[in-house]
Amino acid sequence: MQRFANLVDSLAFTQSRNRKLSLLTDYFLTTSDPDRGWALAALTDGLPLRVPLRRILPEILADIVDPVLYHLSRDYVGDTAETVALLWPDRPEYQRDGARVTLDSVVTAFATAPNSSHAEILKGLLDALEPSSRFALLKLLGGAPRVGVSARLAKLALAQAFEQPVSEIEESWHAVDAPYLALFDWLNGDGPRPDPGGRPVFRPMMLAHPIEDEDRTKLDPDDLLAEWKWDGIRVQVAAQMGEVRLFSRTGDDISAGFPDIVTAFTGRNCILDGELLVVREDEVAPFNDLQQRLNRKTVSARMVRDYPAHIRLYDSLQIDEKDLRDLPLIERRKRLEHWHRAHPPLSTDLSPLVPFNTFDELTHLWQNTRAEGIEGLMLKRKDSPYLSGRPRGHWWKWKRAPLTLDCVLMYAQRGSGKRSSYYSDYTFGVWRDAPDDGAELVPVGKAYSGFTDAELLELDRFIRSNTTDRFGPVRAVSPKLVLEVAFDALQKSTRHKSGIAMRFPRIARIRWDKPVSEADTLSRAQSLLKAPSLDKRG
Amino acid sequence: MTHSAHIAERWLYPTDAGLYCEPGDFFIDPHLPTPRAVITHGHADHARAGHDAVLTTSETAAIMRLRYGPDAVGRFETVAYGETHRINGLDLKLVPAGHILGSAQVVLEYQGSRIAISGDYKRSPDPTCEAFEPINCDVFVTEATFALPVFRHEVAQKEIQRLLASLRLEPDRPHLVGVYGLGKCQRVIKLLREEGYDDPIWLHGALISLCDLYKDLGHDLGDLRVVDTEKPGGTAQGIIMCPPSALGDRWSRRFPDSVSAFASGWMRIRARARQRGVELPLVISDHADWPELIGTIRETGAAEIWVTHGRDDALVHQLSQMGVKAKALALVGFEDEAE
Structure with a gap:
């Protein structure tokens, strides 16, 4: 626990991305299983634990601190976990046991005990730990350490630590559950790369470059497909074996906030690329509306009704178990259209192709994007395979003029x-x-x-x-x-x-x-x- | 209210200039110029210039002369710790407060009641000053800078070890340590020396004269060097001390890849550290933390507690829960950030 607490502390006070990366790398290399896997989960997708702190904390605090002093402290500190971590009494007689508290012991304790004993367990742990570990523990259980680490950064750190391509890590990531033992075995050279098998996993996305004037002179309109650039967020929806996951561009699993999308894709077998939007009666709502739905661990039925999520699809990575990524875009597009026509899921449509013959025509369309409430144009080579990262010479974004x-x-x-x-x-x-x-x-x-x-x-x-x-x-x-x-x-x-x-x-x-x-x-x-x-x- | 405490209110009370002692006809740490002031310690919000006469310890007098010039105070009268001084039937004693070099509690005895005014104080050991001496009294007048149960300072030695560990981990990055120039600076230097750090310690120009004064008063601070103001960085490396305001200001640009540390009790709170962009917060304070405040108050046996400045609401509440009479004096002029 102390090691994880130190990591959380260092990450929180470090601004530099490179330094964060080296802190993570160091942690993954020097911490043993299963703790490093739990730490990885805690920093990214969250631990598979639901401890209702909001209910438990007041209960155990009642015996510990006068309510007036608690509120004055909470007001001053501005953060509940930090307040509790700081004012929890130090009990040296228990803290001797603190070294034995590992992330694994915490997860096991909460996962195996009935809900009714969660308060007692938490109390025992807080007694055994020193302040920075108490803070890390509470943040861990609260589900969001907020130390400026994205799933992407954590994957990069793994890639650096174990000298493996980040794209392979991204693919294997969701093939295993926390604490990712098989993942670390593979990284250590002690096992095969975890096979996502039938489970929906994140495939690294293909990203576009901003278009430059010289690109336009070099490109032949006949080689390109054009699409509108939508004002939402890029997502990947992966559905397999009755499971559905929605991933952000960086591979963060955002399914929990979008039960409407999950329902729409349940039972399907595909991995598709598209734009997440809020759409009401065929009209794309302003980005602000979509923002109401983002960064939520759970979402109310009312939110779902008032801000209905929608995916405008533009590419297919996999349909019915067949990996399509090596096929040219034009072929992937054809399969996507065919699949969608056969049985379109609710809350989805296809991003239409924008017909054009010359760059002058395209420029004219681009100039009108603002008036039409569209973010710009996307140009993609018809023959582009679906590659991970931001490969040059395949896809371009042409944002409307600011x-x-x-x-x-x-x-x-x-x-x-x-x-x-x-x-x-x-x-x-x-x-x-x-x-x-x-x-x-x-x-x-x-x-x-x-x-x-x-x-x-x-x-x-x-x-x-x-x-x-x-x-x-x-x-x-x-x-x-x-x-x-x-x-x-x-x-x-x-x-x-x-x-x-x-x-x-x-x-x-x-x-x-x-x-x-x-x-x-x-x-x-x-x-x-x-x-x-x-x-x-x- | 006890009889003595009730009486005490009649001869020691807050005024616009600060806490006033009627029989002695002096103010304690006044924030306006007065004919006669008793000064607990040299920090600027307690020791101000412009008084006609000042009674204090010889160390505090030396600090005030250095800071304000030889003529900023009409006349100094210095007393040694523990020496009783009689004024109009009132006995005055200065007793170590453990806050910084020369810091003192003011102990007043008049018509059978005894009041101790803490000034700022701490209970944890400090190699640069004498330890706080608890005084049995009827009324204890206490500070409350860190009077919330979330404030429990680390053992200073442990924080110094963290600083040295960071330096060992990243020896190529200069460690800029923000410190309050009087007290904290010299304490941190001395603690570093006690931990075996013998390399030169580099100083921002603003810290030099006080370090020199400490040396003159017999505190060996080891090899101190001044950061060259001309060249960017110059030869300075390792630990570089500067006023907190210089952290993340133009001065710090000469050390482009530095670790910024800040030694203060406020560093207990993450938001405070983040606000200042501090990478290595060091929880080292010269003020009493919550357990020290409560423990000291108990130790004095005082029937009544007056709280001068800081988070008086929390302390008064806690004391009333403990059955101790307490009130906030709400004195103006003291700075929250005096750390």
Whole structure:
């Protein structure tokens, strides 16, 4: 437990991705089975345990701490697991047993005991552990350590630690259950690569490159298929042997949040690639609606009804046990269409092909994507096999041109990691009324990218010499500098004072030359609000 | 309310300038200039410039002279620990508080009642100052900086070992250790030396003069060097001490791949460490933690507790649960972050 607690601590305080990777690598190489497997599960998909902390904790805390002191502490610390870990009394006489507490012993204890004794078990464990292990334990049981480790990063760490291709790890990953003993046996060279057999597993996805001008001159339209680029999230749905799993682009299993999709695919035998959307009466809802469904471990019936999930399919990796990944796209597409026509699952449709003959025609279509509420175009070589990762020369994304607003820099915040000594996160605003009416600025967004290192230095200098107020890591800056901000879309938002929120904002240009009085107004910004989706193509 | 405590309120009470002792006609740690002040220790929120006369320990006087210049206080009167000083029928004693070098509790006796004013204090050992001495009293006036049950500081030695372990693990990354310049800095240096770290310890310019003062007052801090202000990084390596504000500020850019550590009781709370972008939080505090506060209060045998600054709500609640009379004085001017 102590080793896992140390890992959780180090990961939580480390900003650098490479350092996180080396912490994980080191942990997997030096920790024995089955603990490293449980740790892997805890950091990624969660442990196969349901311990109702919300009910148990108040019960066991009642004997431990005065309720007033607990609430004052909880308010101060801001996190329940951390509060309990810190104020739980240290009992040296029990803590001698702490070294014997392993992840495996924790999982076994909870998995084999009746629910009614969970509180007693938890109490015993908290007594035996020191504060950082108590914290790790509670986070483990709570289901989300939140230490900035994605399934993808964990797989990369395994790949690095055991010198195996990450794509093979991704395929074997879901072939075994936590604590993944067969996976580690294979990685250690002590066993065969786990065969997913009949179980639905994640297949590494094929990703696209942004299209460059030179790509367009080199490509022959006859070699390409075009599709609309949808504004949802990329998913893989895998159905086999009565089981259905929905995976995100990084291989995180998000099935639990989408029972509607799981039901639609139950009994099917396929692995398909598509876009997860919220669709009501054939209309794609704004991304905001989809967001309501994301990052949930469970979802209420009401959520499912109000935000109905839908998959717009565009590729097939496997149908009826047959791996199609080596076939050319045009063939995979044909099989997908055939399969879908034969028995279309509920909540699915096919992403239509966009007919075109020349790049001029395509450019024309692309220019209209914004008006039609579509994110852009996808171009794919007809002969492209389904490869893992982001191979060059097969698929391209052609995102619609960004919108821009001239905004005024209002606040700057220190960055993190390498940027911690720089003011690198910028909050900017537009004028509420015409600038000469003694108008006020209202914040419309925040961005921390789009500028060069040299520009960052200049911005940092500007901020330090134009600070009007400080709030911890944030400085208020006197309104003197115009930033041209590019963003993909504007959405209505009740969380922001301005009533609007930007998607993917970044600094396009620093307008040292432009007087702030010429920055944009809120009414101009509102005119860019995303029009309701017009698309009914699906 | 006990008789003595009730009486005490009539001769020691909070005013706009700070806690005022009527028979002695002086203020304790006032935050405004006063004709006569008794100062518990040298931290800036307790020891301010501009008083006509200051009574304190000789170490605190030396610290104030260094910080504020020789003329910032009209006149110093220094007393040794334990020495009784009589003013208008009131007996005053300064007793070690264990907080930093020269820190003292102020013990007042008047008309048969005894009040001890803790200033800031801690109970864990500190090689740079004398240990806290519990005083049996009628009223104990305590700080409450870390008065929540979540605050239980680590053993400082253990935290120093973590710092050294990190340095062994990543010897090529300089370890920037943010420390409060007076007290924490010298304590951490001394603890490092006690753990056998004999390499030069590098100092940010702002920490030099206080370290020199500690050396003058007989505290050997070993080989201290100053980080070159001209060159990026220069020859500095290993452990580099700096004020907390320099962590993640422009100064730190000269050490591009450094580990940032921060030695403070606040590092107990993850959100605090993350807010500051600290990679290696070291829970080392010069204030009493929750068990020390409760234990000390019990030890004084005081019938009544007055809480000066910090999380007074939690401490007053806890004491009332224990059947001890307690009230918050809500004195202004003390900084939460004085760590």
